[in-house]
Amino acid sequence: MTLPVTLKHIKAAAGRIRPYAHPTPILTCAGLDTMSGGKLFFKCENFQKAGAFKFRGACNTILSISEREAAKGVATHSSGNHAAALALAARLRGIPAHIVMPHTAPEAKKAAVAGYGGIITFSDPTQESRRSTLESVLEQTGATYIPSYDDPRIVAGQGTAAAELIEEVPDLDLVIAPVGGGGLLSGTAIAVSELSPTTGVIGAEPVNADDAYRSLQEGSIVPSVNPQTIADGLLMGLSQLTFGVIRERVERIVTVSEEAIVNAMRHVWERMKIIIEPSSAVAVSAILGDELDVAGKRVGIILSGGNVDLERLPF
């Protein structure tokens, strides 16, 4: 099957974002190697600008739109990492970013978006209100809508993280990425399968938000309905675009419990001395439990982000 995003798009994205995005470090940890039995390579997108891989896709997309479009700015609805990433990427291009956020969003998230110069419009916390508020922002401003994952330019941007990982650590047996809407996992799957065909790609998902797992089982998209998980970056369901890629290029999806996520997060904080958010810990917990055996394997893990509220830690 011809995919809507190819290695060519990821390479173009890598060239486009290079002056702006960090080429994030890859860390190892003897303690976690011992715990898992594998040799682990952590791609640290928690050190990415705005604290998450989302900056890659946002930056690639903003740099891909025309001068004429750019002049009117960009817009999205998001209360998470995509909002901050888009605001920062827009500022770097010198254009306005209109961000629709529910008024109930954490103050820290509002402050991050405002700190990057994003223009916030508050909505009610319902999907309907967020959508209609975005519609009226788009109408009033003429801004270009940049979705958080359902866009080939976003997927290509997110794939640049795994491309850097494969370039630096070429002989991996597996690469694991968390899956929510599927932008990161589908970009990762394209990059890895094209650059290193013998490397398997595995998604990791909270069992309490296992719509991607069930979508693969059923062969069609299962929507994400009221998921209850600490991994607040993984609440969205797959789109046709991301589902199509994941079905073709991802070996399997491993689901993990809330307890396993918190334990993995704690292990990374304590052993590696780095801050990762719960969504990143989902990928780590996949290799610390019983479901996936990585003994003797070389495993790349995408640590997707490090934005946590220090006032509300799970430990």
Added chain:
Amino acid sequence: MTLPVTLKHIKAAAGRIRPYAHPTPILTCAGLDTMSGGKLFFKCENFQKAGAFKFRGACNTILSISEREAAKGVATHSSGNHAAALALAARLRGIPAHIVMPHTAPEAKKAAVAGYGGIITFSDPTQESRRSTLESVLEQTGATYIPSYDDPRIVAGQGTAAAELIEEVPDLDLVIAPVGGGGLLSGTAIAVSELSPTTGVIGAEPVNADDAYRSLQEGSIVPSVNPQTIADGLLMGLSQLTFGVIRERVERIVTVSEEAIVNAMRHVWERMKIIIEPSSAVAVSAILGDELDVAGKRVGIILSGGNVDLERLPF
């Protein structure tokens, strides 16, 4: 004045510990650059083995003792990073490490020492009990006492961190390190003053444990009496060895409040997504306050360690 530790000793230490210690990364942070007005380079000893720079000195000293001494093992009293560092360094040489700890020490510290194979002997939490318990351990075992800072081999080992920093970032205006007993600060001062004579060295100390500051003021060692600070790695007073070096080679000591320490710790966690312990935050807080102006300067900061109890965070 001829110092008891020279660059030659630090270079020898660097060669000795190279197969065991991590050459820790140096990170930068645009957000903290903006806050401070300077260009900051963070030497990440929080990523060092056993989670702190202490491994460097412990490893150098353990590798410096004779086969005959080594056969009977090493011993120390410490409830902190030196205990874990010594236990790990001893294990790497394949010799026993006897660690005297107060029975009141946090469970996490006891577990860390035991996890590295250290043989723990508990004492009462008084200085007198710790000292007498160590005496009897030394008598019974014939082990070699390895102090936590008052030893030229320890100071030389700690100096290797700054030597790596200067090698990688040669044109610094200042290097800042926290000061407790002075092992890290004196090793840093020797390495920096010899390798980069135009670079100033500054110590950072909690105002609630400002014995090193007062020692420099008075020209003789002021003991550390019942200090009350969150920076639990900086409770000890200077020794003749460390005081002598610091008086010769350190420009000044900046003191910081408890509130400034916690704020700096929080900024590093939130902006840099790395975990540092309060003692490291002392060095960071020195450049975020009013007392030390680093505007336009290139500043190296030794992040001394990352061992924190996640159950008892100050935020």
